[in-house]
Structures are given as C-alpha cells and as structure tokens.
Amino acid sequence: MQAEILSVGTELLLGDTIDTNASTISRALAEMGVSLTRRVTVGDNRERLLDALRSAASRADLILTTGGLGPTPDDLTKECIAEAFGDRLIEDPQAAETLREFFARRGIPFAQSNRKQALLFESGFGLPNPNGTAPGAVMEKERLIVICLPGPPREMIPMLENSVVPYLRRKLGQDAQVLRSRFLRLVGIGESSASELAGELQESENPTVAPVLRGMEPSFRITARASDAATAESMVAEMEARVRVRIGDYVYGTDDETLESVVIDELRRRQRTAGTAESCTGGLIGHRLTNIAGSSDVFLGGIVSYSNDVKESLLGVRAETLSLLGAVSVETAAEMAAGVRRSLGTSYGLSVTGIAGPGGGSAEKPVGLVFMAVADDRGTVTERHQFGGSRPDIKQRSSQAALNLLRKRILGKIE
Amino acid sequence: MQAEILSVGTELLLGDTIDTNASTISRALAEMGVSLTRRVTVGDNRERLLDALRSAASRADLILTTGGLGPTPDDLTKECIAEAFGDRLIEDPQAAETLREFFARRGIPFAQSNRKQALLFESGFGLPNPNGTAPGAVMEKERLIVICLPGPPREMIPMLENSVVPYLRRKLGQDAQVLRSRFLRLVGIGESSASELAGELQESENPTVAPVLRGMEPSFRITARASDAATAESMVAEMEARVRVRIGDYVYGTDDETLESVVIDELRRRQRTAGTAESCTGGLIGHRLTNIAGSSDVFLGGIVSYSNDVKESLLGVRAETLSLLGAVSVETAAEMAAGVRRSLGTSYGLSVTGIAGPGGGSAEKPVGLVFMAVADDRGTVTERHQFGGSRPDIKQRSSQAALNLLRKRILGKIE
Numbered sequence: 092m093q094a095e096i097l098s099v100g101t102e103l104l105l106g107d108t109i110d111t112n113a114s115t116i117s118r119a120l121a122e123m124g125v126s127l128t129r130r131v132t133v134g135d136n137r138e139r140l141l142d143a144l145r146s147a148a149s150r151a152d153l154i155l156t157t158g159g160l161g162p163t164p165d166d167l168t169k170e171c172i173a174e175a176f177g178d179r180l181i182e183d184p185q186a187a188e189t190l191r192e193f194f195a196r197r198g199i200p201f202a203q204s205n206r207k208q209a210l211l212f213e214s215g216f217g218l219p220n221p222n223g224t225a226p227g228a229v230m231e232k233e234r235l236i237v238i239c240l241p242g243p244p245r246e247m248i249p250m251l252e253n254s255v256v257p258y259l260r261r262k263l264g265q266d267a268q269v270l271r272s273r274f275l276r277l278v279g280i281g282e283s284s285a286s287e288l289a290g291e292l293q294e295s296e297n298p299t300v301a302p303v304l305r306g307m308e309p310s311f312r313i314t315a316r317a318s319d320a321a322t323a324e325s326m327v328a329e330m331e332a333r334v335r336v337r338i339g340d341y342v343y344g345t346d347d348e349t350l351e352s353v354v355i356d357e358l359r360r361r362q363r364t365a366g367t368a369e370s371c372t373g374g375l376i377g378h379r380l381t382n383i384a385g386s387s388d389v390f391l392g393g394i395v396s397y398s399n400d401v402k403e404s405l406l407g408v409r410a411e412t413l414s415l416l417g418a419v420s421v422e423t424a425a426e427m428a429a430g431v432r433r434s435l436g437t438s439y440g441l442s443v444t445g446i447a448g449p450g451g452g453s454a455e456k457p458v459g460l461v462f463m464a465v466a467d468d469r470g471t472v473t474e475r476h477q478f479g480g481s482r483p484d485i486k487q488r489s490s491q492a493a494l495n496l497l498r499k500r501i502l503g504k505i506e
Numbered sequence: 507m508q509a510e511i512l513s514v515g516t517e518l519l520l521g522d523t524i525d526t527n528a529s530t531i532s533r534a535l536a537e538m539g540v541s542l543t544r545r546v547t548v549g550d551n552r553e554r555l556l557d558a559l560r561s562a563a564s565r566a567d568l569i570l571t572t573g574g575l576g577p578t579p580d581d582l583t584k585e586c587i588a589e590a591f592g593d594r595l596i597e598d599p600q601a602a603e604t605l606r607e608f609f610a611r612r613g614i615p616f617a618q619s620n621r622k623q624a625l626l627f628e629s630g631f632g633l634p635n636p637n638g639t640a641p642g643a644v645m646e647k648e649r650l651i652v653i654c655l656p657g658p659p660r661e662m663i664p665m666l667e668n669s670v671v672p673y674l675r676r677k678l679g680q681d682a683q684v685l686r687s688r689f690l691r692l693v694g695i696g697e698s699s700a701s702e703l704a705g706e707l708q709e710s711e712n713p714t715v716a717p718v719l720r721g722m723e724p725s726f727r728i729t730a731r732a733s734d735a736a737t738a739e740s741m742v743a744e745m746e747a748r749v750r751v752r753i754g755d756y757v758y759g760t761d762d763e764t765l766e767s768v769v770i771d772e773l774r775r776r777q778r779t780a781g782t783a784e785s786c787t788g789g790l791i792g793h794r795l796t797n798i799a800g801s802s803d804v805f806l807g808g809i810v811s812y813s814n815d816v817k818e819s820l821l822g823v824r825a826e827t828l829s830l831l832g833a834v835s836v837e838t839a840a841e842m843a844a845g846v847r848r849s850l851g852t853s854y855g856l857s858v859t860g861i862a863g864p865g866g867g868s869a870e871k872p873v874g875l876v877f878m879a880v881a882d883d884r885g886t887v888t889e890r891h892q893f894g895g896s897r898p899d900i901k902q903r904s905s906q907a908a909l910n911l912l913r914k915r916i917l918g919k920i921e
Contacts, residue, residue, distance in 0.1 A: 101716060102716070102718050102727075103529075103532070103545075104532055104536075104542045104543070104544075104545065105532060105533065105536045105542075105727075105729075106529045106530065106531070106532030106533030106534070106535075106536055107533070107718065107727070108529070109524065109525075109526055109529045110524075110525065110528070110529070111524055113521075113525070113547070114518075114521045114523070114524045114525070115521065116521070117518070117519055117520060117521030118520065118521030118522070119521070120521075121519075121520045121521055127519045127520075128519070128548070128549065128551075128554060129519075129546065129547065129548055129554065129558070130518075130519065130546070130547035131544065131545070131546050131547075132528070132544065132545035132546075133543070133544055134543065135716075136543075139543060139544065143544070146561070161697065161698070162697075162698040162701065163697070163698065163701040163708070163717055164701075164708060164709070165708070165716065165717070193894065196874070196892070196894045197892060197893065197894045198892050199696060199699070200699070202698050202699055202702050204698055204701070204702055205698055221896075222895065222896065222899070224698075242719075243719060367789075367810070369789070369792070371796075372793070372796075373789075373792045373793050373795065373796025373797070373801075373805075374782075374784070374788075374789030374790065374791065374792025374793040374796065374808060374810065375789065375793040375796075376789065377784070377788045377789025377792075377793075377810040377812075378787070378788050378789040378790040378792075378793045378901070380788065381786075381787075381788025381789065381790075381810075381812065381862070381901070382788070382897065382898055382901070384863070384864055384865060384897055385865065386788075386812075387812050387813065390788075390812055391812055391813040391815065391816055392809065392810045392811050392812040392813055392816040392820075393789060393809075393810040393812075394807065394808075394809055394810070394820070395782070395789065395792040395796075395807040395808040395809070395810065396807050397792075397796065397801075397802050397805055397806055397807040397808075398802065398806040398807055398850075400806065400850075400851070401806055401807040401850055404849075405807075405809070405820065405849065405850075434819075434820065435813075435815075435816055435820075436815070447796070448799070449799055450799060450800065482797065482799055483797055486793070486796070486797070
C-alpha cells in the first residue's frame with residue numbers, strides 16, 4: 092500500500108496555521124508500515140484540488156485528506172473527490188440525524204448549509220466525529236481508498252486513532268501482526284537530557300524507544316511488534332524495565348496519565364483533599380486539576396491571589412512578610428500554602444508565587460523566578476525554580492513543577 | 507509570480523519532524539503578495555524528487571526548497587535540480603573557503619564529502635548561511651527561479667529574512683504587490699452561522715473574506731492586494747465595514763486581540779478592576795486573564811469554589827440557595843459574583859457555575875448546563891447556557907461566554 096496525504100486549506104498556504112495533522116498522520120502510517128511517499132498542500136480551490144487528487148491517485152492507492160469538510164462554500168474536499176473519481180455524494184440519514192441532534196443539544200439553529208456535512212460517498216461510509224459537526228468519510232473505489240478527515244487536530248486525532256488506524260490495519264491484514272505501545276511520562280527533566288540518559292536503547296529496532304514531546308512535556312514511546320499480543324506486551328514490559336533503570340526517577344506515569352490525573356488519583360486513593368493558592372499561574376493549576384473528571388471529590392478549590400491585598404485578606408500572608416521579603420519569596424510561598432490549607436480545610440495546600448514576565452523582573456528577582464510550597468499536617472516543603480521562556484511558558488512550567496512537588500509530597504518522596 | 511514550496515526529507519514523511527519551515531516561508535510569501543498555490547513534501551529519493559521538481563516547474567515560476575543540502579549521500583536537492591532543469595553544479599571557490607574556515611574554527615576535520623556543500627548552480631549564485639555549513643543556492647534559468655534553503659529552522663529562518671525576501675522583493679520590482687490582512691475575531695456565534703451571515707461577501711476575489719478557526723473561536727480574515735500599502739489598507743477597511751454591517755454584533759476585536767486581552771484593556775481604560783468566582787471552569791478564566799502581560803493592574807484574583815463549602819465560606823453564597831436551588835443555578839451564580847466582588851473589593855465580580863461532565867448531569871440539569879453572572883455597582887446580570895462537547899470543551903466554552911458577558915457589561919451593552 093502506497094499513501095499520500097493531501098492537506099486542504101488556504102490558511103495553510105498563507106502560513107497562518109502550521110500543518111501538524113500531516114505529521115500526526117505520517118507517524119501513524121509509519122507505525123503501520125505504510126509507505127508514505129508524498130504530502131501535498133493546496134488551498135480551498137476547486138481546480139487545484141481536483142488536479143492534486145487526480146495526480147495523487149496516479150501514484151498512490153491510499154489518499155488521506157484533512158480539511159475542507161465544513162459547512163461553508165469554501166469546503167470542497169468531498170465534492171471534488173466525488174468529481175475526480177466518478178463517485179456520488181448522498182445524504183446519510185444517520186449522519187444528518189446526528190448533526191441535527193448536535194445542534195439541538197446546543198440550542199443553535201440548524202443552518203441549511205450544515206446539511207452538506209451529512210453527505211457521504213455512495214461507494215463508502217462515514218467515520219464518527221465525537222468532537223465536531225463534520226463526520227469523516229471513506230471512499231473505496233476499485234483499487235483506490237480515499238479517507239477524508241476534518242482539519243481541527245482535536246477532531247482529527249481521535250478519529251485517526253479510533254477509526255482510521257483500525258480500518259487500515261484490517262485492510263493491511265495486520266490483524267495478524269500486533270503492535271503494542273507504551274508511553275513513559277516524564278517530569279523534572281528536559282528532552283535532550285532524557286535522551287542522553289536513555290542512550291543506545293533508542294537505537295533498538297524492535298521494540299523501538301523514541302522520545303516524544305506532549306506539549307512541553309517529554310515522554311518516551313516504547314513500541315513492539317509481534318505475532319501475538321502477549322509477546323508484544325512482554326517485549327514492551329522488558330524494554331520499559333530497562334528504560335526505567337536509567338530514568339525511572341523522572342517517570343511520573345504512563346500512557347494517557349497526566350501529572351494532574353496522577354495527583355487526583357493519589358489523593359483519591361488516600362482519601363485526602365487539596366486546595367491551591369496561585370499567584371503567577373493565575374488559575375492554571377486549578378484549571379489543570381479540574382480537567383480531570385471527578386476531581387471535585389478531592390480538589391476543593393483555590394484562591395487566585397494576584398494582588399497582595401488578596402494574599403493578606405484571603406490567605407493570611409503577613410503584611411511584614413510581603414513588605415520585607417516581597418510577594419515573590421520562599422516565605423510568602425510557604426504562608427500562602429499554609430493559608431489556603433487553613434482557609435479551605437484541605438489535607439494539602441499548594442502555592443505558587445513568581446514573576447511570569449515579561450515585565451516585573453529585577454537583577455535580584457529576575458523574570459522566571461518562581462517559589463512554590465506544599466503545606467500538610469507534617470509541615471511545609473518549598474522549592475525555588477528559575478524558568479526560562481515566554482510568559483505562557485513560565486506559567487506552564489510553574490504549574491508542572493508545582494503539581495510535581497505536590498505529587499512527591501503525597502507519595503512521601505520529600506520530607 | 508506563482509510559487510510552490512518543496513520540502514525534502516524522509517524525516518518529514520515519517521512524522522518525526524513537523525514542517526514549520528513550510529509555514530514560515532508561506533507567511534513570508536503572503537506578505538510579499540506572492541501567490542503560493544501548492545506545497546509538496548517528498549523524501550530523500552532521487553526519482554520522486556525529480557518528478558516533484560518537474561511537475562512544480564510546469565505550474566510555477568518560483569520554487570523554494572528546504573532540506574537536502576547536507577554532505578551525506580541522502581542529500582540530493584541541488585543535484586536533482588541541476589538534472590531536472592539542465593543546469594550544472596560547479597564548486598564555488600568562496601563557498602569552499604568559507605566551509606574550510608568553518609571547520610577549522612571548530613577544530614573539526616574537513617571531510618571530503620563536505621566539499622559537496624560548496625557546489626552552486628552555474629546559472630545562479632549562493633546565499634550565505636551564518637548558522638551552519640550548507641550555504642543556500644539560487645538557480646535562475648529562463649523564466650524559472652529555484653531557491654534552495656537548508657532544513658534546520660535556525661539556519662533557514664535568518665537566510666529567508668536576510669537573503670531571500672530582499673532578493674524576491676527586487677525581482678518583484680515595481681510589480682511588487684502589497685498584501686494587507688485583518689482578522690475580525692468573533693464571539694457568541696458558530697463558524698457556520700457566521701459564514702451564512704457573511705454570505706456572498708466570501709465570494710469576493712480582492713479583498714478576500716475567509717472564515718478561519720483559532721482554536722474553537724471563529725474569525726474572518728480579510729485580505730486585499732494592491733500596488734501600494736495605502737490602497738490595500740483602504741480596501742481592507744471598506745470590506746471590514748461591509749462585514750461588520752452583517753456580523754458586527756459578534757466582533758469583539760481584531761488581529762492579535764483575544765477576548766481576555768480586550769477585557770483587560772477595557773478595564774484598564776476605565777481604571778476598573780475585576781475578580782473571578784469559578785466553579786466548573788476551575789481556574790481557566792483566571793488563567794486566561796493572567797496570560798495577558800500586565801493583567802495584575804486590573805485583575806486582582808479569584809476564588810475557585812469547587813466545593814459547596816468554599817462557595818459558602820469564601821463567597822458567602824447562602825446555605826439555603828445551595829440546598830434549595832442547587833450549586834448549579836442562576837441564584838448561586840448571582841451570589842457568587844456578588845460575593846467575590848465584595849470579598850476582593852473589585853469593580854466587577856464574574857462567576858461561573860455549571861456541570862462540565864461527563865458525570866454529574868441529570869434530566870433537569872444536564873451536562874453542559876452553565877450559569878454565569880457579573881456583579882457591579884449597578885447590580886447583577888446573569889446568563890444561562892447549554893454547551894455541548896467534552897469536559898475540556900465545556901470548560902473552554904464557559905470561559906469564552908463568561909469573558910464575553912463581562913466584556914458586554916463593561917461596555918454597557920447589557921443592562
């Protein structure tokens with residue numbers, strides 16, 4: 092099977108959007124052993140889209156498209172595919188019903204233009220899109236397979252993983268070959284240092300060990316192929332043990348776990364609760380913790396104490412601490428953590444105070460200086476960090492370090 | 507001038523590297539008014555590279571390539587260009603000398619394979635690369651221009667800015683067309699409804715009017731081309747007025763503005779302050795507001811009242827309101843907003859309470875039901891929303907609607 096990817100969208104050619112979808116799909120194809128020989132990007136232009144489709148089909152037997160599935164007149168992908176390969180688009184009653192329900196649930200009027208999204212290929216079928224209105228579509232016509240996915244990555248990625256990959260594996264007859272992957276999630280170490288520690292393990296061919304970034308967070312993906320699941324799984328487990336010998340101190344979780352999900356799980360397991368006192372992170376830690384379904388059982392809330400008045404009045408930070416040592420100090424962090432624990436009556440109080448920049452820094456307290464603390468019934472532990480990067484980077488790194496401090500304290504790893 | 511970009515590198519097709527170069531070059535071309543109609547990615551494969559070059563030259567008169575300029579046998583870009591378009595590669599004495607100096611400075615032995623990097627087109631010239639060993643190369647042959655740039659962005663970007671853009675601007679000479687763009691940022695309306703309201707304006711060819719998504723937020727981009735900046739700008743302004751007649755109620759800002767930056771700006775302009783009381787958004791609104799540099803002048807902080815206890819103790823929501831009407835009710839939202847305003851002493855108190863799911867919903871109060879309120883010296887305004895999507899979607903949509911409610915209240919648009 093030889094594949095090409097066709098990315099559709101004028102916003103790509105104007106450089107407004109980086110085409111991360113093309114990389115995501117490329118990696119998925121590589122993992123299945125599908126040979127990808129070309130990627131093409133065209134704008135929302137009928138003639139160029141038709142030309143790109145016909146020329147891709149002259150070389151490849153699998154074409155994956157992203158973009159152009161929306162309701163606007165600009166969205167031409169499906170109709171151009173039908174025209175290029177002599178197929179027809181037919182309204183799918185189930186897709187139309189799903190669309191109507193989607194709009195009804197939101198109380199938004201169902202625009203006539205939206206019906207276009209329920210059109211599927213006569214020689215094909217639809218792919219469910221749980222995160223948007225545009226379903227995907229597959230056309231199977233003689234030796235050619237065309238798979239249409241929507242452009243927004245948050246819609247595209249789940250559809251790729253849950254529908255496209257299983258479909259292609261069946262087509263490839265790889266039901267026989269089993270692939271097992273495991274992610275090791277890291278905190279407290281950079282990507283290049285982690286890669287150095289893993290060393291020659293990354294040269295292994297089966298299982299493979301590859302560094303992967305999730306946002307700013309480094310991970311390792313271990314992938315094994317074998318004739319059966321048990322063998323693949325034990326190959327992954329054996330390699331995981333070898334990787335953990337080298338970088339185990341930095342592994343906080345695996346696969347879909349996040350630092351926030353691990354914190355919530357550990358709190359629940361121990362029937363403990365937490366609250367946050369955030370200054371420079373401005374609510375980001377609370378936002379991350381509450382992204383976890385069911386977090387309300389153990390995360391009771393927080394105080395965003397952006398001003399000194401709020402630090403005093405709601406968190407009980409002493410005026411002298413603020414005036415003599417400053418809002419960005421280890422003492423303020425400690426008092427904030429103790430204060431939010433007292434105020435909310437939680438087992439743990441987690442605090443962060445720092446300078447996110449770009450203004451507000453000095454020689455003594457530069458941008459990126461961040462203090463954090465955890466208070467519990469055994470006392471208070473603190474950490475000092477000096478982060479680099481933009482304001483959002485510093486906020487993100489602060490939230491990561493703070494959640495890790497709380498995690499280590501819950502696990503009894505720091506006294 | 508019609509351009510195509512050709513990205514060369516097997517690592518791109520394996521999905522190991524995201525092709526940010528293509529976007530960077532796309533944006534530079536758009537800013538010069540050069541029409542980019544296609545981007546193609548191929549691996550380090552002679553036949554496919556030759557085919558891609560010939561086919562690009564059949565459509566375009568400017569081809570920009572990235573990658574494949576290194577010293578290894580995999581690096582084929584220049585020799586394929588010479589072969590495809592009947593040119594010759596000749597060792598450039600100056601480029602060879604620069605290379606030898608580069609290696610001598612680093613004390614690295616000068617491998618014979620490195621001489622390949624000093625080869626330039628007979629019908630062309632080199633482009634200096636201050637950050638690496640591979641110089642760029644330009645071929646000018648009849649009506650065709652081919653520009654070769656290295657793959658690493660830290661080498662490519664300075665060469666694009668310092669050599670390629672000035673060269674192309676000269677080539678475009680008097681014909682240089684100026685491009686001006688403006689984004690209209692929308693809130694409170696979906697992409698498809700916005701597109702329907704904009705109607706046939708989206709068919710205009712110059713200026714163009716195109717819907718663009720930023721995350722989940724719809725926008726319109728208006729782009730005009732003209733012979734000079736003043737004309738292009740007035741064309742954009744005229745089209746903007748026409749678009750605003752139709753969808754002006756939903757336009758909250760332009761270009762790089764975000765809902766949070768507009769809220770911070772409007773507060774600062776009026777010397778007013780705000781605080782937040784967040785339940786289901788868990789800190790996201792505070793996080794968004796504090797992403798804006800300097801927000802600490804007007805955003806004093808907030809209370810994340812995830813539990814009912816916190817709603818009572820820190821926000822002063824009455825126990826009867828919670829027990830009789832529930833935490834997710836318009837009355838609780840109103841008391842939260844008034845409570846945080848009182849507690850923090852801010853001009854405005856903004857509150858959100860709702861059910862982010864996936865659990866916790868009922869027939870009467872389904873997942874996605876969210877109430878929000880703004881309290882100020884004139885009283886309290888409230889809104890009820892029913893959102894769809896995943897838990898993160900509902901949080902994001904809630905934060906968007908809440909920031910918009912605050913914005914409208916500050917602007918005096920709701921009483």
